[in-house]
Each structure stands twice: as structure tokens, then as C-alpha cells.
Amino acid sequence: MMGTSARLLRLLGLLQVPRDWTGPALAERLDVDVRTVRRDVDKLRTLGYPVHSTPGVTGGYRLGAGAALPPLLLDDDEAVAVAVGLRTAAGGSVSGIEETSVRALAKLEQVLPNRLRRRVAALGTATSTLAARGPTVDADVLSALAAACRDHEVVRFDYVAGDGTETRRVAEPEGLVHTGRRWYLVAWDTGRDDRRTFRVDRMRPKLPAGPRFVPRPEPEGGLAAFAQRGISSGAYPHRARIVFHAPAERIAEHVTPASGIVTDLGGDRCELAAGAWTLESLAVWLCFFGVDFEVVEPVELVEHLDAVAARLGRAADHARANGGG
Numbered sequence: 001m002m003g004t005s006a007r008l009l010r011l012l013g014l015l016q017v018p019r020d021w022t023g024p025a026l027a028e029r030l031d032v033d034v035r036t037v038r039r040d041v042d043k044l045r046t047l048g049y050p051v052h053s054t055p056g057v058t059g060g061y062r063l064g065a066g067a068a069l070p071p072l073l074l075d076d077d078e079a080v081a082v083a084v085g086l087r088t089a090a091g092g093s094v095s096g097i098e099e100t101s102v103r104a105l106a107k108l109e110q111v112l113p114n115r116l117r118r119r120v121a122a123l124g125t126a127t128s129t130l131a132a133r134g135p136t137v138d139a140d141v142l143s144a145l146a147a148a149c150r151d152h153e154v155v156r157f158d159y160v161a162g163d164g165t166e167t168r169r170v171a172e173p174e175g176l177v178h179t180g181r182r183w184y185l186v187a188w189d190t191g192r193d194d195r196r197t198f199r200v201d202r203m204r205p206k207l208p209a210g211p212r213f214v215p216r217p218e219p220e221g222g223l224a225a226f227a228q229r230g231i232s233s234g235a236y237p238h239r240a241r242i243v244f245h246a247p248a249e250r251i252a253e254h255v256t257p258a259s260g261i262v263t264d265l266g267g268d269r270c271e272l273a274a275g276a277w278t279l280e281s282l283a284v285w286l287c288f289f290g291v292d293f294e295v296v297e298p299v300e301l302v303e304h305l306d307a308v309a310a311r312l313g314r315a316a317d318h319a320r321a322n323g324g325g
Contacts, residue, residue: 004040007032011040012063013075015051020060076116083108083120087127094183095136135201137183142176142200144207145185149173154210155187160202171196172213177227179257184231186223188216195219197230231258236275240282241296243271244289254289271296279304287312 007030014021014029023034030037041051041061050064074082086105089097109117148155152172159169171187174195178184183200195216219226244251248270252262260274276282283304286293295301 015063020062022060094139097139137200148209152212152215156206158204175223177224184227186227197227228257232260238279239275241273243294246291283308
């Protein structure tokens with residue numbers, strides 16, 4: 001049987017799982033009687049852990065949120081995952097948390113057992129992080145939007161579009177989507193009476209958030225799929241559908257969530273739905289895939305492919321004429 005201190009730590013670890021524990025269930029896990037469980041719960045409360053309980057046959061115990069942040073108990077994999085996340089945050093796309101992430105990582109590494117410290121140290125030694133390029137997102141803005149999504153509160157913000165146009169928007173936020181490079185907010189734009197996707201780095205929220213709203217059903221495929229459709233083609237003036245004579249896995253290796261959506265058509269064929277600022281840039285991009293393809297739409301893209309092919313042909317002819325081929 002475990003000693004009192006070890007049993008309290010084990011009990012705390014169980015209570016950190018987001019579920020309600022009945023007294024008998026905890027007693028079975030700890031190999032004690034229900035009366036001992038009640039005494040141990042009282043000890044945790046005296047130490048500052050807000051353990052809530054509900055009476056009755058179906059009642060139980062749950063660790064609630066308190067005014068102070070108590071220590072957390074992490075298993076080996078959880079501790080390594082947190083360390084990896086902190087290292088990533090230190091050089092990521094969210095501004096204002098780099099120094100905080102480094103401090104938190106230092107505290108975590110200080111208390112890690114040797115076996116885990118070696119794993120985390122090896123990861124840090126072997127990994128180099130490229131500095132994030134492009135616009136970053138303010139951590140306070142991200143937190144405020146996340147809270148508005150959670151609490152179903154209307155947000156007001158100034159928004160700068162890709163062409164520099166600035167507008168005042170009122171929206172019902174539904175969720176945040178991260179592509180690995182940028183953050184997006186999916187929200188119901190009350191002025192447009194439609195669901196829209198907004199780049200968070202282009203938003204200037206007016207805080208505090210506004211009144212509560214009744215959330216709508218999620219779009220088909222979920223918020224992430226909706227955001228991908230919007231940022232991969234919907235945000236561009238030109239949209240295209242291309243059928244590649246190659247497996248979807250091969251094409252998807254060269255397509256980011258923000259550049260297109262790849263659909264498997266079977267038989268080593270797939271379709272790419274993508275957008276571009278110009279059809280000429282799209283024509284050049286399609287050549288990079290190195291496989292045969294067919295243009296489904298728009299038909300205007302074919303003219304630009306002819307122009308690119310002619311330009312490449314002239315370059316090849318020039319190289320051959322000068323002894324390069």
C-alpha cells in the first residue's frame with residue numbers, strides 16, 4: 001500500500017483527468033476505502049487544490065479551477081510534449097510569448113528527472129528553428145478572441161483586407177484556425193450576413209467583447225475545412241480546378257493548407273482547387289509539380305499556359321543556339 005504522500009500525489013493525478021470520479025472508483029484505483037478517499041480529498045483542499053464534490057449515488061469528485069495555480073502532475077510523455085510545445089512557441093508566429101515560453105521551459109527542465117531531461121536536451125541540441133517570417137499575432141489579441149469564441153460573445157474590430165482597404169466589422173466568433181504559419185478567425189459577419197474567415201494579424205479588436213449570441217451549426221466539414229476553402233481559393237480573384245495525372249499523396253506534398261485543396265479521384269488521378277492573384281502566376285506554379293495535368297476551369301488559364309510554354313521554348317531554343325543544348 002502506498003504511503004500518504006505518494007497516495008495524495010496519485011489522487012491529484014487522477015483528479016486532473018477531466019472527468020467526475022466517484023468515491024468507490026477512486027478507492028479502487030488507490031487500493032483504500034472510501035473513508036480514506038474523503039480524508040485525502042480534505043487534505044488536498046487544505047493545500048489549496050479546489051476539489052469539488054457532488055452528493056448522491058451518481059455524485060463524485062472533480063478538480064476545479066482555483067484562484068491560484070497549483071502544481072500540475074505530468075506523466076513522462078506529457079512532460080516531453082509540454083517541453084516541445086514551449087520550444088516551438090519560443091520561435092513561433094505568436095508575438096509576446098517568446099520570453100515567457102523560455103522562462104517556463106527553464107522551470108520545467110529544472111524539475112524533470114534525468115531520463116526526461118536527456119530526451120528534451122537531445123531534442124533541443126538536434127533542432128534548429130528558423131525565425132518566423134511575415135506578420136505575427138499578438139498573444140493578447142489571440143487570447144481575447146479565443147475567450148470570445150468560448151463565451152459566444154460578439155466582437156467588434158477594424159479589419160485591413162489584402163488590398164489595404166480598412167473596414168469596421170461586427171462578427172460572432174466561432175473558432176480559431178492555425179495553419180502552422182498564420183492564424184485565422186472563422187466568424188459570422190453580421191454586416192454581410194454570412195460566415196467569413198479573417199486573418200488575425202489584420203484584426204484590431206475593440207475590447208471588451210460585446211453581448212452574447214446563440215451559436216450557429218458548424219459549416220460542412222467543420223471550421224478548419226471552411227477556413228481552408230476560404231484561404232486556399234476564396235480569398236483570391238482567380239480560382240482554378242486542375243486534374244493531375246498523379247496520386248493525391250504526391251501532389252499534396254507540394255500544397256499547403258493555404259494554397260489549395262487536393263481531392264483524390266482514384267486511379268492515380270486527383271483534383272486541385274486553388275486560387276491566385278494572377279492567372280500567369282498560377283500557370284507557372286502548375287509547372288513546378290512535374291506531372292501532366294488538365295485544366296478544368298477557368299478556360300482563360302489555357303492562354304497563360306500557352307504563353308508560359310512559348311517563353312520556355314524560346315529559352316530552350318536560345319540555349320541550344322549558344323551551345324547549351
